Amino acid sequence: MNQTLTIGLPRIHAEAGEKRDFLPEFVAGLEKNGAQVILEYGYGSGMGFSESDYLSLAPSVVFAPCPETFRQDYVLVTRCPRDEDLCIMRPNACLISMLHFPTRPQRVNLLRSLEIEAISLDSIKDDNGRRLVENLQAVAWNGIEAAFETLRSVFPSPGFESPDRRPIRITLLGAGAVGIHVLRAAICYGNYALWHELASRGVPGALVTALEYDTTRIKWIMMSILSETDVLVDATQRLDPGLPVIPNEWIAVMPQHAVLLDLSVDPYACDGDPVYVKGIEGIPQGNLDQYMFAPDDPAYEAVPSCVPTTHRRYAVSCYSWPGVHPKECMEIYGSQIRPIMRNIIERGGIQNIKPNGRYFERAIGRAMLSRWNADV
Amino acid sequence: MTTTIGFPRLMKEAGERRVFLPDFIQFLTQEGAEVYLEEGYGSRSGFTFDEYRRANPAIHMCSRDEAFQKDIVIVLRSPRFEEFETLKRSCCLISMLHYPTRPRRIQRLKELGINAISLDSIIDDKNMRLVENMKAVAWNGIEVAFSLLEKRWPNLSKPDGSPIQVLILGTGMVGKHAVDAATKLGNIERNNDHIKAGGPGSFSVVLGRNMTSSKMAMEKFLRQADILVDATQRRDSSKPVIPNDWIALLPEHAIITDLSVDPYTLETTPPVVRGIEGIPQGNLSQYFFEPEDPAWNATVPASIPSENRRTTVTCYSWPGIHPEASMLHYAQQLEPLMSTLLKNGYTGLARDGDYFERALYRATLQAWC
Numbered sequence: 001m002n003q004t005l006t007i008g009l010p011r012i013h014a015e016a017g018e019k020r021d022f023l024p025e026f027v028a029g030l031e032k033n034g035a036q037v038i039l040e041y042g043y044g045s046g047m048g049f050s051e052s053d054y055l056s057l058a059p060s061v062v063f064a065p066c067p068e069t070f071r072q073d074y075v076l077v078t079r080c081p082r083d084e085d086l087c088i089m090r091p092n093a094c095l096i097s098m099l100h101f102p103t104r105p106q107r108v109n110l111l112r113s114l115e116i117e118a119i120s121l122d123s124i125k126d127d128n129g130r131r132l133v134e135n136l137q138a139v140a141w142n143g144i145e146a147a148f149e150t151l152r153s154v155f156p157s158p159g160f161e162s163p164d165r166r167p168i169r170i171t172l173l174g175a176g177a178v179g180i181h182v183l184r185a186a187i188c189y190g191n192y193a194l195w196h197e198l199a200s201r202g203v204p205g206a207l208v209t210a211l212e213y214d215t216t217r218i219k220w221i222m223m224s225i226l227s228e229t230d231v232l233v234d235a236t237q238r239l240d241p242g243l244p245v246i247p248n249e250w251i252a253v254m255p256q257h258a259v260l261l262d263l264s265v266d267p268y269a270c271d272g273d274p275v276y277v278k279g280i281e282g283i284p285q286g287n288l289d290q291y292m293f294a295p296d297d298p299a300y301e302a303v304p305s306c307v308p309t310t311h312r313r314y315a316v317s318c319y320s321w322p323g324v325h326p327k328e329c330m331e332i333y334g335s336q337i338r339p340i341m342r343n344i345i346e347r348g349g350i351q352n353i354k355p356n357g358r359y360f361e362r363a364i365g366r367a368m369l370s371r372w373n374a375d376v
Numbered sequence: 377m378t379t380t381i382g383f384p385r386l387m388k389e390a391g392e393r394r395v396f397l398p399d400f401i402q403f404l405t406q407e408g409a410e411v412y413l414e415e416g417y418g419s420r421s422g423f424t425f426d427e428y429r430r431a432n433p434a435i436h437m438c439s440r441d442e443a444f445q446k447d448i449v450i451v452l453r454s455p456r457f458e459e460f461e462t463l464k465r466s467c468c469l470i471s472m473l474h475y476p477t478r479p480r481r482i483q484r485l486k487e488l489g490i491n492a493i494s495l496d497s498i499i500d501d502k503n504m505r506l507v508e509n510m511k512a513v514a515w516n517g518i519e520v521a522f523s524l525l526e527k528r529w530p531n532l533s534k535p536d537g538s539p540i541q542v543l544i545l546g547t548g549m550v551g552k553h554a555v556d557a558a559t560k561l562g563n564i565e566r567n568n569d570h571i572k573a574g575g576p577g578s579f580s581v582v583l584g585r586n587m588t589s590s591k592m593a594m595e596k597f598l599r600q601a602d603i604l605v606d607a608t609q610r611r612d613s614s615k616p617v618i619p620n621d622w623i624a625l626l627p628e629h630a631i632i633t634d635l636s637v638d639p640y641t642l643e644t645t646p647p648v649v650r651g652i653e654g655i656p657q658g659n660l661s662q663y664f665f666e667p668e669d670p671a672w673n674a675t676v677p678a679s680i681p682s683e684n685r686r687t688t689v690t691c692y693s694w695p696g697i698h699p700e701a702s703m704l705h706y707a708q709q710l711e712p713l714m715s716t717l718l719k720n721g722y723t724g725l726a727r728d729g730d731y732f733e734r735a736l737y738r739a740t741l742q743a744w745c
Contacts, residue, residue: 126708127708127711128705128708128709167587167593175555175556175558175559175560175580176556179555179556180552180553180555180556181552183547183551183552183555183582184547184548184551184552187547187582187583187584187586188584195586199586204586204587204593205583205584205585205586205587206584206586206587207581207582207583207587207597208580208581208582208583209579209580209581209582210555210558210559210579210580210581210582211559211577211579212559212560212567212577212578212579213571214559214567214570214571214575214576214577214578215539215559215576215577215578215579218539218576218577221538221539221576225579332502335501335502339730339731358712358715359711359712359715359732
């Protein structure tokens, strides 16, 4: 007889603005597939859902304190839990989360030392290397939307919404997976309704200049481009995260109203090995509680002292851009994770997933900690 | 009962060398199918029947007519109209059938009682195509454009030392990949060599339709463009995005890159014209045209203005430039879909089935009609 798998869904204990939890329909799907689901008290409340919203669709769901959710066979949560929560998990249990194995060696070591299996959602990929669980579109659109919100409020005369203004110039650093979504978002100001409205009134649109690192390293070219840039977007994936793409001194040539948008969300770590700096040097690190920063915002003072912040503009930065619109984000993650969870449940657990098996099994196999090798 | 699958050859231009690869054929037999390859299948790409068969008794060689008589017929580009009659009634034709723009094709398939799955209509719950190679459309087209430019400017070094400027029209899926390709000079290896040599690289300027409608706004960008890329999806395909007289604004050395590959279809109402007015239509046998190329007059209808010309790269099937890579890509996308189809059968596909079943259902002729 197959044993029922238990799945704990803890809430994300991060900044107050982090409201994302899986939606009732997704939880009901887990139950329908045959799992016993344990939700942390208050699950979904950040998005306005009550216990009865979950129970009406998934009657066998149990609500429990946070630690109890971590003691199940599987723990599913989009952002990686705190270390102290991981220590509650049982050996051989499985954590399913955005774990970012390649850039979090300490986390990998901790999980291995606790004998926890893990599936990193950001490593679930198809045979072509395409991520099956991602919301890069929301990273781009939510970030661009926030950047244009800022730009509209500070754009000089004749004003952002004037038919007499020149086209808005966006400079995009990095044309990779996030960057390609930025193109469409930027052309539409991150807001279709606003775009259509301004277009109907004859307001000139936006143009995007996309650059890769072969061009961004040449100062004279960059000075010319930056001096005309209204919105500078960092969507780079740098080979050396210790070197900025835009040194702080280059920001000096940008218009005073310019907005610096950080979509790469690389951290600052001056004392780390290796050292990390942001792609646009000197801008603050935002989160879901605050992601817009005026040049005189106190957050600039919190930037590590090893990082120059002399030249400042309006900065827009958030560690979790998809979380800006939590419900939409969780609808997308839910639809992407549903077949993954169904495969695990229907096969009786992760130990029965064949890395050379069918489509979703192969994708899951690529994301398992027990099969992950940092050197490959 | 065992399902039979026929693979007729693609009878298109000589440059069309795409065939499903031996691994995919073997995969289908592992899923329980008997496979029949038209004699000569894959020979243009250097594959022999023995390389397909690998002593597998479920793989057979047959005539073209016999390949068309199987339960399922797979051919990447649609067979010719008259070949539909060769298909067995109630069989399942799997091909790029382009339902939205081919009403006569749909009508004929229905009249003949043929089931069909259009590869370009297999979409997931978010309307994303599951069988597509838009990345190859963009990268292959941009690669050819940069290669031509490199012949003019060795190492892609412009006389004034500035970066190559690429002007991209359209921000849809192809446009997005075009930006990725253009910022890497259309080829990663070339880009790496260029960086090592200290070259200034390239940058792309991307414009949406709010900007492209005004000649005054476009003039500056056209005058500076070394490569102009059409990756638009026009709402009104009877009007060009770049009228022929605007082409005169481009530098003489500029390369026009056509990734949209809309045809000239003047006999329909409304007519369909190309996004960049007056450029020829290429295929896998010829995909670049110098201004004095006689093919210009042969492929552009006389009523379309084409006085202003620049070197143009255009191809109806850009992924076919690298046929083996293209077919490997399609096979990877098709494998889980074929598993589902062979398990459920065409008539067993349900609108509310599992992920791949739903996607397949949406591409069936019955769901479309």
